[in-house]
Amino acid sequence: MKKTFVLIVLFVLPIIAYLFFASGVNNFGRLPTLTEGIREIEASEKRVKLANNITVLGFLGNEVENKKGNAFNLNQKIYKRFNEFKDFQFVMVMPFGTEAKVEELKTELSALADVSKWKFVFLEPAVIQELFNSLKTDLELDADLGTPYVFIIDKERNLRGRTEDEDEGTKFGFNTNSVADLNNKMEDDVKIILAEYRLALKKNNANRAK
Structure with a gap:
């Protein structure tokens, strides 16, 4: 009996736990859409587009030197962890x-x-102001056309965020001044949206194989 119990603990319970959490991701692992169809970047000489990409969108403004710390925080806490994912980009509007x-x-x-x-x-x-306004957030650009906040945009050009954040209620963006905000919230939300698209891709591939 003891051996049977040990075997159940070692092998069966991990499988049950995996199935439980996998089911949770499938049913609940979507990042809420806050604004649909934000403005596309039309005047980019490098043909940078939001459509068909998962984008972290930021506005550094005229005083770039004052936003270097924000960029470094974002680089270390988010970019370095996720930059190898396909169709994932950081776009800074200047x-x-x-x-x-x-x-x-x-x-x-x-x-x-x-x-x-x-x-x-x-x-x-x-044009920068029009793009920012199309996000329809409760935030504003400063006089230098910058903000410490960055935003998650999906492949359909929808703004993703939180509708029931414990601190802000509706959370439109992530404060790059705050390492805690990047570590505790933005990292989780980027994981969710990447997992969402990976799951959709797997489903599409499975359907094609039938």
Whole structure:
């Protein structure tokens, strides 16, 4: 009896636990959609697009040097953990005139990680404001067209976030000033949306194989 009990504990219970959590992911592992169909980036000379990509979208503003700490936090806590996933990108929307500052920032970031999925697009101030407004959040850009918050955008150009966050209620974005916000919330939410698309891909492949 003791041997049977030990075998059950060692082999059966882990399988039951796996099935339970796998079922939970399948049924509940979707990140809520907060805003549908945000504005596409139309004027990018590098043809950076939100559609068909999972995007971390940010607005660093004119004073890039004041947002370097934010970029480093994001790079270390989120980018380095997830940058190898296909169709995953970081897009930073910048005002024209910040090109030299951005090159300096990219050089500094490249000492810490491969920055090929850090994409910077340069737009007119009015276009930047229109793009930000299309997110329909409770946040605002500052006078320099920047914000410490970044946003998760799915492949259909929908803003994803939390509807029942314990601290904010509806959580539209993640504060890159806060390592705790990146570690405790954004990391989890990025995992969820990546798992969501992986699951959808597996289902599509299974259906094609039938």
